[in-house]
Amino acid sequence: MRIVDTHAHLHFSHFKGDLEHLVGRFSSDGIEFVINVGIDVDDSTESLNLASKFSSIFCSVGVHPHEASKVERDYIQKLKKLAESPKVIAIGETGLDYYRNFSSKEDQKRVFQEQLLLAKELDLPVIIHIRDAYEDAYEMISKIGLPNAGGVIHAFSADTSWALKFIEMGCFIGIGGPLTYPKNISLKNVVRAIGIENIVTETDCPYLPPQQFRGKRNEPAYVRFVVEEISRILNEDPKEISTQLLQNARELFSINQ
Ligand SMILES: [Zn+2]
Secondary structure, eight states, X not given: OOEEEEEEOTTSGGGTTTHHHHHHTTTTTTEXXXXXEOSSHHHXXXXXXXXXXXXXXXXXXXXXXXXXXXXXXXXXXXXXXXXXXXXXXXXXXXXXXTTTOXXXXXXXXXXXXXXXXXXHHHTOOEEEEEESOHHHHHHHHHHHOOOTTOEEEETOOSOHHHHHHHHHHTEEEEEOGGGGOTTOHHHHHHHHHHOGGGEEEOOOBTSSOOGGGTTSOOOGGGHHHHHHHHHHHHTOOHHHHHHHHHHHHHHHXXXXX
């Protein structure tokens, strides 16, 4: 089975001890490529540094809604500069998070809007984080528009009708570890309703491990458990499912490897 993780944070301290080892195992774990995601300007710089070291790791640069209130005046210029690297294949993660509200709604909206505009200008796909803010995020994206390259609603956590609305806009739905939680019937229903062609797999590692590893560190290889769960839900062969999921990720992020 060949798998892809479209949302990892391998530059976080959780991987300090064994990153080389972990990346060294990518090919035997069936991992085709990983997209390593930044959460603010400095963090995106680290994310890019890591991606620059490994041929199977690409990178996304952006400011997470939690960090929205802390951005400096010229942060968009800095993200743009980072995006000059061919290793940067997306903008994000950006979006709205009203669950924690670490930054004010006003700041979150402003910084999300500015990054959507940047993604449009550079025509890079956008990696969108939404928590308890689907209504506002949808309204903003409707108004501003997505880049032609599209986007992904990462760690999707709303219901089927929201999934279909975002798909109609040109988004993929990012599915990870929470799909394997027995009680998460809602997300299983989403997968059944939207079908394989609208899904990309992810981990959000070190967070959101699948059921087998709850309470432990998540890592890209565990995408396999997500693929297996998707196959069960859709009653399809895991190998075929993984091939389609790989194709979706390549299409969204314009990766030919
Ligand atoms: Zn993330």
